[in-house]
Amino acid sequence: MTDAKPTRVAVIGSGPAGFYTAGHLLSESDSAVEVDMFERLPTPWGLVRSGVAPDHPKIKSVTRIYERTASDARFRYFGNVELGKDITRTELAAHYHAIVYATGSLKDRAMGIPGEDLPGSWAATDFVGWYNAHPDYRDLEFDLSHERAVVIGNGNVALDVARMLVLSHAELAKTDIADHTLDVLEHSKIREVVVVGRRGPAQAAFTNPELRELGEMDGVGVRVSSAELDRALAVPDPNIDATAERNLTALRKYAEGTVRGERLVSLRFLASPVELRGDSAGVREVVLAHNALEADDSGALRARPTGETEVIEAGLVMRAIGYRGEALPEVPFDERRHIIPNAQGRVIDPSDSAHRAGEYVVGWIKRGPTGVIGTNKKDAQETVDVLLEDLEAGRLTAPASPDPDAIETLLRERKPDLVDYAGWELIDRHERSLGEPHGRPRVKLTSIDEMLEVAAGQQPENA
Ligand SMILES: Cc1cc2nc3c(=O)[nH]c(=O)nc-3n(C[C@H](O)[C@H](O)[C@H](O)COP(=O)(O)OP(=O)(O)OC[C@H]3O[C@@H](n4cnc5c(N)ncnc54)[C@H](O)[C@@H]3O)c2cc1C
Ligand SMILES: NC(=O)c1ccc[n+]([C@@H]2O[C@H](COP(=O)([O-])OP(=O)(O)OC[C@H]3O[C@@H](n4cnc5c(N)ncnc54)[C@H](OP(=O)(O)O)[C@@H]3O)[C@@H](O)[C@H]2O)c1
Numbered sequence: 001m002t003d004a005k006p007t008r009v010a011v012i013g014s015g016p017a018g019f020y021t022a023g024h025l026l027s028e029s030d031s032a033v034e035v036d037m038f039e040r041l042p043t044p045w046g047l048v049r050s051g052v053a054p055d056h057p058k059i060k061s062v063t064r065i066y067e068r069t070a071s072d073a074r075f076r077y078f079g080n081v082e083l084g085k086d087i088t089r090t091e092l093a094a095h096y097h098a099i100v101y102a103t104g105s106l107k108d109r110a111m112g113i114p115g116e117d118l119p120g121s122w123a124a125t126d127f128v129g130w131y132n133a134h135p136d137y138r139d140l141e142f143d144l145s146h147e148r149a150v151v152i153g154n155g156n157v158a159l160d161v162a163r164m165l166v167l168s169h170a171e172l173a174k175t176d177i178a179d180h181t182l183d184v185l186e187h188s189k190i191r192e193v194v195v196v197g198r199r200g201p202a203q204a205a206f207t208n209p210e211l212r213e214l215g216e217m218d219g220v221g222v223r224v225s226s227a228e229l230d231r232a233l234a235v236p237d238p239n240i241d242a243t244a245e246r247n248l249t250a251l252r253k254y255a256e257g258t259v260r261g262e263r264l265v266s267l268r269f270l271a272s273p274v275e276l277r278g279d280s281a282g283v284r285e286v287v288l289a290h291n292a293l294e295a296d297d298s299g300a301l302r303a304r305p306t307g308e309t310e311v312i313e314a315g316l317v318m319r320a321i322g323y324r325g326e327a328l329p330e331v332p333f334d335e336r337r338h339i340i341p342n343a344q345g346r347v348i349d350p351s352d353s354a355h356r357a358g359e360y361v362v363g364w365i366k367r368g369p370t371g372v373i374g375t376n377k378k379d380a381q382e383t384v385d386v387l388l389e390d391l392e393a394g395r396l397t398a399p400a401s402p403d404p405d406a407i408e409t410l411l412r413e414r415k416p417d418l419v420d421y422a423g424w425e426l427i428d429r430h431e432r433s434l435g436e437p438h439g440r441p442r443v444k445l446t447s448i449d450e451m452l453e454v455a456a457g458q459q460p461e462n463a
Helices: 016-028 064-069 089-093 126-130 157-165 179-186 208-216 226-233 240-258 375-392 404-414 423-437 448-455
Strands: 007-012 033-041 074-077 100-103 121-123 148-152 192-196 222-226 263-268 273-278 280-295 302-312 316-317 345-349 354-362
Touching: 007 192, 007 263, 016 033, 016 100, 016 273, 033 354, 033 404, 074 404, 074 423, 089 192, 100 375, 126 179, 126 273, 126 316, 148 302, 157 179, 157 192, 157 208, 157 263, 208 240, 222 226, 222 240, 226 240, 226 273, 226 302, 263 375, 273 302, 302 404, 354 375, 423 448
Parallel strands: 007 033, 007 100, 033 074, 100 354, 121 316, 148 192, 148 316, 192 263, 222 263
Antiparallel strands: 273 280, 280 302, 345 354
16 A cells, blocks of 8 residues: 555444454554544443443453554544434544444344333343443333243343342342442342243254353252253254254253252243233233244244243343344434445445445444354454455545544534543543452443543542
8 A cells, every 4th residue: 555644434333343343454454544433422342341241251351352452543532422413424424534333233122012011021121231330221220029020032131131130149249230230139029030932942042151151150040841842842953053952951951950049040932922911010920922833934943823822920021132223314224124234344325235435334233233242353354354445446535634633623622521542541440449349340330420520530429
C-alpha cells in the first residue's frame, strides 16, 4: 500500500465482535488503519460484561485480549455514544472510510402464547441484564417468593438462568453479580427450577461443560426422567453430533442417579408451553403441550404436538428462547431474520442487493444470536478480509472530514460526558476496589450517572 493517509474505520459496539474486528484490522492490515469504537454504554465488552454468568469468571478473562487491542495507539474508545441517538450514520460516513456495525442482538423474543404478559412471566434477557448489573435493567423487580420456576428453552442461556436461581448465596456472594440481585436471591423461596425443551435431549443446544456443571452445584439435585429420555430417543436423529452424544451420557447419568439437595433442577423434554394461567397477581400455572419428534423435508427433527397436555404450578416463568437484533436508523435491516443483510459481512441494500460501499457488519447482528465468544473471532476475520479487499481495490471512498480531531470535537461538543478509554479504566479500577475487601472480582456500578462521575474522576454521590 502506498497511500500514506490512514484508513479510518468506525466500529459500532464494543462486544467480542467489535473488539475482534478492531484487533484484526490493527494487526493485519499492511496499510495504516485507525479504529474508533463507539459504544452506547460507558462500559465496554458487550455481553462479556452483561451476558456471561457471574459464576463464570474465567470466561470473562477474554477481555485481556480486548485490552491489548485498546492499548494500540491507533485505537480510540468513545463510550456513552449511541449510534442513531448521539451520532448518525450520515455523520459517521463523513468522517470514516468504513463503518462496521457490531451492535449485537439485545432484545428478547416472545413465545406468542396467552398469558405471556402476566406479572411473573419474563424474558431471560431481563433477568440476565438485571443479575449482571446492566443499567437498563437495574430497576426491575423479580418476585422470587414462589417455590417453583419454569425456564423455557434448551440453550445455554436457559442453563445460566436456572443456575442463577438455585446457586447458594455463598457461591454467588464471591462473584460480580449485581448487589441488588444478591440481596433478592438471598431471600428467594424457589426450590425447583423446571427447564423445558420443546424437542428432545439430542436436539438441545446445551454445551457439555454447562450441562455437567448443573450436577456440580452444592445442595442442588438434577432430575431427569429415563422414560422421557427413552421416548425422545426412540426417534433417531440423523444430525446428532459429538456434543449431543456427550450430553446424552450426562443426562443418562442424571436419570440413573439419586436426586439429593435442598434445591432441584428438573430437565424436561418434548413439551411446549401453550398458555400461562394466573391473574393480576401473577402467573400461577404453565400449560405444557406434549410433543413427539417428526422429521421435516430436510431430515431435521421437529416437535409435533401429540394432543396431550399437562399443567405445572409455577409463580415465575422465564423464556430463554433466544435473543433478537434491532434495526439501526439509516441501516438496512432484514425484518424476518432480525439481522443487517450482508454478504460475508458487506452490508447489502435489499432494494437492489448491491453492497452499500463502506458499510460492514459483524457478530450477532450479522449472523443472528447464536455462537460463543470465540465464534465472533472467525466471523470478524471474514468481515475484515472483505473490508481490506475493498480497500485494496479502491472501493472505499475518502471521507469529507478525515481529520481524527474533527469527530472527537464534534462528539465532545455534543456529549460532554463522553467516556474515553481512560474514563473506562477509572470505572474499572473503582469497581475492582469496591469488590476487593469482599473477595469479589468487582462490584459493578449499575447507574449511568455514577459511571459518568467515576469516569470524570469524581467519587459517585451514592458511594
Ligand atoms: C446470557 C448470555 C450468556 C453468554 N455466556 C457466554 C459464555 O459463557 N461463553 C461464551 O463463549 N459465550 C457466551 N455468550 C455468547 C456471547 O456473549 C456472544 O457470542 C457475543 O457477546 C456476541 O458478540 P457481539 O459483539 O455480536 O454482541 P454483544 O456482545 O451484544 O455486543 C454488542 C455491543 O454493541 C453495543 N451497542 C448496541 N447498539 C448500539 C448503538 N446503537 N450504538 C453504540 N453501541 C451499541 C451494545 O451496548 C454492546 O456493548 C453468552 C450470551 C448470552 C446472551
Ligand atoms: N456458557 C456458555 O458458553 C454460554 C452461555 C450462554 C449463552 N451462550 C451462547 O449464546 C448463544 C445464545 O444462547 P441461547 O440459549 O439464547 O440460544 P440457543 O442456543 O439458540 O437456544 C435457544 C433455545 O430456545 C428454544 N426455543 C426457541 N423458540 C422457542 C419457542 N417458541 N418455544 C420453546 N422453545 C423455543 C430452542 O429450541 P429449538 O432448538 O427447538 O429451536 C433452543 O432450545 C448460544 O450460541 C449459546 O451457546 C453460551
